[in-house]
Amino acid sequence: xxxxxxxxxxxxxxxxxxxxxxxxxxxxxxxxxxxxxxxxxxxxxxxxxxxxxxxxxxxxxxxxxxxxxxxxxxxxxxxxxxxxxxxxxxxxxxxxxxxxxxxxxxxxxxxxxxxxxxxxxxxxxxxxxxxxxxxxxxxxxxxxxxxxxxxxxxxxxxxxxxxxxxxxxxxxxxxxxxxxxxxxxxxxxxxxxxxxxxxxxxxxxxxxxxxxxxxxxxxxxxxxxxxxxxxxxxxxxxxxxxxxxxxxxxxxxxxxxxxxxxxxxxxxxxxxxxxxxxxxxxx
Amino acid sequence: xxxxxxxxxxxxxxxxxxxxxxxxxxxxxxxxxxxxxxxxxxxxxxxxxxxxxxxxxxxxxxxxxxxxxxxxxxxxxxxxxxxxxxxxxxxxxxxxxxxxxxxxxxxxxxxxxxxxxxxxxxxxxxxxxxxxxxxxxxxxxxxxxxxxxxxxxxxxxxxxxxxxxxxxxxxxxxxxxxxxxxxxxxxxxxxxxxxxxxxxxxxxxxxxxxxxxxxxxxxxxxxxxxxxxxxxxxxxxxxxxxxxxxxxxxxxxxxxxxxxxxxxxxxxxxxxxxxxxxxxxxxxxxxxxxxxxxxxxxxxxxxx
Numbered sequence: 315x316x317x318x319x320x321x322x323x324x325x326x327x328x329x330x331x332x333x334x335x336x337x338x339x340x341x342x343x344x345x346x347x348x349x350x351x352x353x354x355x356x357x358x359x360x361x362x363x364x365x366x367x368x369x370x371x372x373x374x375x376x377x378x379x380x381x382x383x384x385x386x387x388x389x390x391x392x393x394x395x396x397x398x399x400x401x402x403x404x405x406x407x408x409x410x411x412x413x414x415x416x417x418x419x420x421x422x423x424x425x426x427x428x429x430x431x432x433x434x435x436x437x438x439x440x441x442x443x444x445x446x447x448x449x450x451x452x453x454x455x456x457x458x459x460x461x462x463x464x465x466x467x468x469x470x471x472x473x474x475x476x477x478x479x480x481x482x483x484x485x486x487x488x489x490x491x492x493x494x495x496x497x498x499x500x501x502x503x504x505x506x507x508x509x510x511x512x513x514x515x516x517x518x519x520x521x522x523x524x525x526x527x528x529x530x531x532x533x534x535x536x537x538x539x540x541x542x543x544x545x546x547x548x549x550x551x552x553x554x555x556x557x558x559x560x561x562x563x564x565x566x567x568x569x570x571x572x573x574x575x576x577x578x579x580x581x582x583x584x585x586x587x588x589x590x591x592x593x594x595x596x597x
Numbered sequence: 598x599x600x601x602x603x604x605x606x607x608x609x610x611x612x613x614x615x616x617x618x619x620x621x622x623x624x625x626x627x628x629x630x631x632x633x634x635x636x637x638x639x640x641x642x643x644x645x646x647x648x649x650x651x652x653x654x655x656x657x658x659x660x661x662x663x664x665x666x667x668x669x670x671x672x673x674x675x676x677x678x679x680x681x682x683x684x685x686x687x688x689x690x691x692x693x694x695x696x697x698x699x700x701x702x703x704x705x706x707x708x709x710x711x712x713x714x715x716x717x718x719x720x721x722x723x724x725x726x727x728x729x730x731x732x733x734x735x736x737x738x739x740x741x742x743x744x745x746x747x748x749x750x751x752x753x754x755x756x757x758x759x760x761x762x763x764x765x766x767x768x769x770x771x772x773x774x775x776x777x778x779x780x781x782x783x784x785x786x787x788x789x790x791x792x793x794x795x796x797x798x799x800x801x802x803x804x805x806x807x808x809x810x811x812x813x814x815x816x817x818x819x820x821x822x823x824x825x826x827x828x829x830x831x832x833x834x835x836x837x838x839x840x841x842x843x844x845x846x847x848x849x850x851x852x853x854x855x856x857x858x859x860x861x862x863x864x865x866x867x868x869x870x871x872x873x874x875x876x877x878x879x880x881x882x883x884x885x886x887x888x889x890x891x892x893x894x895x896x897x898x899x900x901x
Contacts, residue, residue: 326702326703329699329702329703330703330706332699333696333699333700333703333710336692336696337709337710337713339772340713340714340716340717340772340775340776341713341716342740343728343729343732343733343740343772344716344728346732346733346740347728347732350732358738359738361737361738361743362743362747363738363740363743405622405623405626406623408619408620408622408623409619409620409622409623409624411619412615412616412617412619412620413620416612416613416615416616416619417612417613417616418613418616418617418620419613419617424620424624427624427627428627430882431627431631431632432829433829433878433881433882433885434631434635434878434881435832435833435854435857435874435877435878435881436833436835437833437835437854437857437858437861437874437877438635438638438857438874438875438877438878439631439634439635439638440858441638441641441857441861441867441870441871441874442634442635442637442638442641442871443634444861444862444867445637445641445646445867446634446637461630462630464626464630465630465631465634468623468626468627468630469627469631472623497611497612497615501619522719525721526719526720526721526722526723526724527721528721528722528723528835528836528839529835529836529839529858533862542721543721543723543724543836546721546723546724546727547723547727547839547840550727550730550731550840557731557732557735557738560727560731561728561731561732564724564727564728567721567724568719568720568721568724571719571720571721572716572719572720574719575715575716575718575719576712576715576716579711579712579715582715582718582719583711583715583780583781583784586777586780586781586784587780587781587784587785587819
């Protein structure tokens with residue numbers, strides 16, 4: 315018995331060691347980025363890399379207010395991401411309700427259509443959008459960028475919201491109908507409060523995807539609309555070796571999504587797994 | 598749905614009209630923002646559109662597709678797309694599943710793993726590509742470069758030599774997205790019924806048998822959906838590769854997605870770029886079609 319237990323303990327120790335090593339693989343690049351962001355340029359270039367050094371805040375100052383300020387890009391990312399999120403939710407929530415609950419002609423084909431639009435490769439959209447927006451002089455405009463961002467956020471949001479709408483018990487709507495509530499009242503007062511959690515998950519995903527988007531931003535934006543992802547990329551191609559400043563700027567740029575990620579970790583996992591657990595139903 | 602309509606009768610008159618009012622704006626926006634550009638893409642794939650030589654522009658028939666057939670760079674990119682997708686998805690599923698099984702055994706520290714796993718997922722791929730290009734892989738600076746030499750191996754030019762560059766972009770993608778697979782598998786494992794394991798333990802099944810005959814079949818739906826979702830993302834991967842290698846050196850890490858992009862925006866040959874993008878779309882639909890087909894009959898079997 316004790317032999318058994320000792321073997322089990324040893325197995326557990328090995329398991330934890332392997333798991334901890336893997337954990338390190340995932341967390342190390344980020345910790346290293348944080349360390350580098352506090353180094354001076356001379357400390358950065360020391361090789362082998364130094365672990366002990368005088369930390370400085372200069373890189374963050376520069377990234378925010380100095381020559382390499384990314385404040386404008388942060389504002390741009392915020393405007394584009396928030397507008398995209400609001401528009402997407404306003405369009406997707408009612409549509410998802412109708413899909414999940416109401417009699418709708420050609421429901422199957424419309425459902426297939428929203429799913430199929432998610433399979434379009436982004437490069438297959440950025441090419442025609444470049445030609446079209448160029449023709450109507452809308453390259454490098456907020457309107458153009460937000461329209462383009464709807465192409466990936468809207469089908470995804472409808473798909474995600476339908477799964478939440480399907481979970482609402484029918485009794486809720488029926489009770490409302492018996493109370494002679496109009497359809498709009500039912501939607502607004504009964505349905506939407508019921509799917510508040512689902513809306514939160516959808517908001518998080520749409521916002522994250524919009525904030526992190528790069529392909530459309532780099533090709534359809536410009537000097538007016540330059541989200542942080544593009545600012546980061548330009549930083550490296552122009553300032554090849556200012557890696558401490560890059561790390562600081564990148565960490566600032568990623569701060570909103572990291573905060574959301576940690577704060578809404580449960581909701582994100584729920585959103586990720588919803589496809590795995592019940593994605594079979596409609597596909 | 599059917600029963601409900603019959604039961605409620607009159608109450609549901611006007612339901613269709615209401616449903617149309619709710620869906621019309623969303624579907625109209627989708628039609629305008631997605632379907633119209635897509636139609637435009639297909640149209641331009643039959644055109645010569647070259648911003649560098651606009652005087653040649655015009656209808657090209659199937660010439661772009663004929664060119665593609667004889668284009669060695671296209672077949673090379675297609676092969677790389679296959680290698681990139683299959684290897685990164687396999688690695689994500691294998692490591693993610695292994696890690697999830699391990700973490701299930703250590704209930705006390707699970708929250709640390711969950712927090713760490715969420716971080717790569719929420720980062721912008723372009724930032725991940727840049728971090729790896731500089732902090733991890735850059736010669737005489739990056740941590741991995743340092744480790745390789747410290748361990749006594751010869752220095753490897755990770756992003757500057759063809760095979761290491763391809764391995765690097767696969768590793769970067771795997772690093773960023775394995776946590777996705779891990780979190781999905783962890784959630785699925787947590788929702789498995791415990792009593793089957795009890796029964797198996799009484800039957801004296803060993804750990805491997807329990808995994809093979811119980812856990813794996815129960816996880817099957819989650820594994821299949823992860824493969825489908827990750828394959829789509831791999832096929833369309835762009836920002837991390839673009840930031841780390843730009844598809845290079847030469848065309849060593851140029852998957853089809855990047856080739857279509859570069860043809861259009863670097864060589865300004867939009868007609869041929871469109872044709873390449875159409876090819877990628879067709880491949881995506883074929884792959885997802887096959888994956889969904891593989892999945893469906895099993896479901897019926899299970900529910901029967």
